[in-house]
Amino acid sequence: MKRVAVTGLGVITPLGNSVEEFWENIKNGKSGAAPITKVDVTKFKTQFGCEVRNFVAEEYIDKKELKKYDLYTQYAIAATDQAIRDAGLDFGSMSEEERAEIGVIWATGNGGMGTFEEQLREFHSGDGTPRFNPFFIPKMIVDIAAGVISIRNKLHGPNYCTVSACASSNTAIINAFDTIRLGKANVMIAGGSEAAIIHSALGGFGAAQALSKRNDNPEKASRPFDQDRDGFVMGEGAGALILEDMDYAIQRGATIYAEMVGGGMAADAYHLTGTPPNGLGAALGMSKALAEAGITPDKIDYINAHATSTGLGDMSELNGIKRVFGDHPVAISASKSMTGHLLGAAGAVESVISVLAAKNDVIPGTINTENPDEHIPEGLNIIFGKSINQKVDYVLNNTFGFGGHTATSIFKKYTES
Known part of the structure; x- marks a missing residue:
């Protein structure tokens, strides 16, 4: 079995849209919870969440391309672009054979749920005539972020999406780890993204009594292990890791953050x-x-x-x-x-x-x-x-x-x- 190195990181989170900002806020114990601004939640029992703020998609994606991607895919592109740069990988200088040894396993629990909700709202608010966006299906399906990441970077290695609810992206990372250990790729981009701060997700989790209702004090609402906890706080964003065959990483002079071992x-x-x-x-x-x-x-x-x-x-x-x-x-x-x-x-x-x-x-x-x-x-x-x-x-x-x-x-x- 080959050893596996972690050589690049990227994040889009409620606590910052760079690894540096995110890590500083984690160390300092900052809460990302606040009243929800992306959708009208005045009639909902839970009116707060951990939203991504100050995200500028155009920093990563051409403005003409944005209409093709649900927000969860936009987050995926941004986090993976960060991780690729962080790892010092230049796919453009690689041969097709080299890029055939680089793959993507990208996870999501819900995919383009926001797109699905928006499209159905438009349909039901009209006269019933089916006027659907031609990008509706590729924006919505859960595997599309993995595909887009490979298309943007011309990567021909293993490519798919893992879906195991809230275990999805850890599953993706484990699968990427196994792919490298077994010698089926030299480099894998792995992680996950979610953009579920939308009416249907908030309503569904709320109906299941899973969300905190501490609207008067959102920053204190997520309180694991506390006797008075009353549910989780919905978040959104993305995390990306670059995993590499250890020998490959050392040979190219990569900076190694850590080793994945199990x-x-x-x-x-x-x-x-x-x-x-x-x-x-x-x-x-x-x-x-x-x-x-x-x-x-x-x-x-x-x-x-x-x-x-x-x-x-x-x-x-x-x-x-x-x-x-x-x-x-x-x-x-x-x-x-x-x-x-x-x-x-x-x-x-x-x-x-x-x-x-x-x-x-x-x-x-x-x-x-x-x-x-x-x-x-x-x-x-x-x-x-x-x-x-x-x-x-x-x-x-x-x-x-x-x-x-x-x-x-x-x-x-x-x-x-």
Whole structure:
């Protein structure tokens, strides 16, 4: 099996549209939550979210091209362009044979839902005559961002989309990792994007009682592990990673952020939207990732928890962590307390956080938790408040999705050998 390096990062998030700005805000414990401005939510029970702000699509996409892309694809293009530049990859100078060894696995939970909603609204507000945008289907389908990224960069390697709800982009990263380890590509662009701050998503999650209704204080609404939490905060954006065959990266003189060493996937096989109280699916995914990395639980220094700020979900994950890690005092934190829940893009953005934690020996904190849940398993080391400086050699990143999907990735501090 080939070793896999992380050589480039890119983000579009509620906490900044560059990796540098995003990481500073994560370290400083800033909340991205605020009243929603993109759609009229005056009649909705939840009127706030973690929106991407100050995003200028024209910085990445020709204005004439914008009409072809849903916002989730625009976010994908922007994040991947950042990551490609960060990795120092010049696809234009490569031969067709070289570009055949470079692929894209890009995730989303919902794809062009905004486009779908807008098109149906237009149809039903008219006289019933079918006047549909010719770009409607390619703007809407979930795989199109992966295709667009490859088309823009003339990449002929493996190309597809993973969909496993809120585990989608962690699944994409794990699949990209496996593709390189098996020698099926030299470089993979992996990650995910979501643009679901729209009426149907807010209404659907709201009807499922999944969203916080703390409209009077949005910045404090996402409070993982807190006794008084009342649901997650909807977020949006994108995260991108460049994964490379370690030998290929070293040969071309790439800067290496970290090494990816393991990925584990499993299923709760329990409930349509809920997670089992004993955390079985989470525990299985974490155990598989550890086994693949060839390490024991005591080697993990930091867990970026999925922790969305829902009662059942938070406790299920912590019980799963307790099953796997026992009394090992691994540091645990929930970055969704700051970013909100980016749905299908969550795993990618949190992988960026995980990689930077290992590179910089920084463990992000969990903000807003003022009254820790009395049912938190004894002995767990949850980092509350702002970030802390601590040695980080291995990071484990958890993501879970409706349908019982679980995906866990492990990153290791890179050291020359």
